[in-house]
Amino acid sequence: MSNLDVCYLERALVFLKKYQWIFNFRNTDVLTKDVLANLPKDWAEYFNGINVDNLHGLVKGNLEDSAPLDFKYLIDEINELNCKQTCETVESVESVSYKCTGLTQKKVHEITLLAPVINEICQETKCDLIVDIGSGFGHLPHMLFEKYHYPVLALEVSNKLIQTALENQTKLKPASKGHVIFKEVFVNKSSAGCIEELVEENFGPDKKICLTGLHACADLSVEVLKLFSRISKASALVIMPCCYHRMNTDFKNFPASSLGKKLFDKYQAYGFTGEAFLRLACQQTSGTFIRMSKEEHEKHAQQCMHRAVLQLVAEMENCTLRRLKRKSGKSNALDIDVGFQDYLNNLETTHQLVGRDPNKRIKVTDETFRRKMYEKWTEHKNECWQVEVLMGLQAAIQGICENVVLLDRVEFLKEKGIRCYNRKITNDCISPRCWALIAMKSFPS
Incomplete structure (x- = not known):
């Protein structure tokens, strides 16, 4: 890693430690953790007075002159960390149909x-076989074969996905049989021998391998980095990681590099780079946030407060919450109190209370519980916009958080003598995890 990147990591960790109150909590705990109490009085007043255009300007790093001076300092720090180029700038080639x-x-x-x-990197490193990790239904392997004529070993842990991929291959891509081979494999750092055997068995010896992976979720992306360093015939790597927050929270794979571990110890970063930090690192980017309309922001602010009120009252009742379905019912009501009533009416189908006291049973439909929900909503509904501005601050620093994760992974491979860099591939407003980690053991002659 260059001295510039080391300096960036240090400065980012100092910044994140100082302002961890912005992100180091579950957003549903904004009331239970009394997060808004961290706002200086003049910041809270400023937040209440800004409109959507001001909010979008804030996220982009532009403030009005009326902003509090120390808040301007915060935005200046964010701007400086966001504008630092921490990834190699390489224009991606045009997409193929x-x-x-x-x-x-x-x-x-x-x-x-x-x-x-992937084709470009394979040409640079003279790779003649691609091993796709987490191949799913096989769309990427089939494209690599059809457009660029690479044989592909497609590895997937799910037997169900493998069976579907094979059925689709027979029906839709029969020409790829014998060239795109699907195998059910659980991939981790110890899979080098298994993969090398599969390559030789299906494609013969002396193949030069490029490892790929689209949406290498959670710990898989770091396991693939370790795997890449262990497979002797793997010359290139192109992998797009995602779902950082699903990594094991024992810090086994984050930080991954020795430098990262050293800096985390130096700045006591383990206390503010857990699940909340990793969740923010893989949230929607600031570009998506600033494309929201006034109505969308208002709805989002109210929905955040609805969930925060539910969390608060559940804890008051000594209960935990169990979500019954992924998304709660949303209201189209223009009146915020009617919207909260709709949310309350939907609770029975979206959430369940689990009492810590087995002798005390509480339901979200209980009159006492609903009354307390109304009380807390009435108490906090005027803070909805402050919460939305706080979400804007999180959007502003999302890229800084992701940079820390990505640069640590780059350093992990560089410490093993492997050239490595991050490259932006997709439009982050369409696919938020837009970065690919690219590594090459051999350099073009």
Whole structure:
């Protein structure tokens, strides 16, 4: 890692330690942790007075003259950390066309932009076989074969996905049989021998391998970095990590590098780089936040407060919450109190209370519980906009958090003598995890 990157990591950790109150909590705990109490009085007044355009300007690093002076200092620090170039700037090649029924716009966007980059890196390193980790239904492997004629070993842990991929191959991609081989494998750092055997068994010896992975979730991306360093015939790596917050929170794989561990010890970073930090690092980017309309921001602010009130009252009742479905019912009501009433009416289908006292049973429909919900909503509903501005601050520092994660992974491979850099592949407003980690053991002659 360059001295510039080391300096960036240090400065980022100092900044994040100083301002951890902005992000070091679950957003549903904004009331239970009394997060807004951290706002200086003049900041709170300023937050209440800004409109959506001001909020978007804040996230982009532009403030009005009326902003409190120390708040301007905060934004200046964010601007400086956001503008530092921490990744090699390489323009991605144009996407290639690919038609397949059943694919979302996001998935098409991702594979059509990633495939030509993989081809480019394979050409640079003279790789003649691709091993795709987490191949899913096989769309990326099929594109790499059809467009660039690479044989692909497609590895997937899910037997169900493998069976579907094989059925699709028979029906839709019969020409790829014998060239795109699907295998059920649980991939981790210890899989080097297994993968090398599969390569030789299906494609013969003396293959030069490029490891790839789209949406290498949670710990998988770090496990693949370790794996890459262990496979002797792997010359290149192109992997797009995601879901940082799903990593084991024992700090086994984050930080991954020796330098990262040293800096984390120096700045006591383990206390503010846990799940909340990692969740922010893989949230929507600031570009998505500033594209929200006034109405969308208002709805989002109210929904955040609805959930915060529920969390607060549940804890008051000595209960934990169990979510019954991924998304809660949303109200189209213009009146915020009617919107809260709609949220309350939907609770029975969206959340369940689990009492810590087994002898005390409480339901979200109990009159006492609903009354307390009303009371806390009435008490805090005027703070909705402050919460939304706080979410804007989180959006402003999201990129800094992700930089820390990505640079640590770059350093992990560089410490092993492997050239490595991050490269932006996709439009972050379509696919937020837009970075690919690219590594090469051999350099072009």
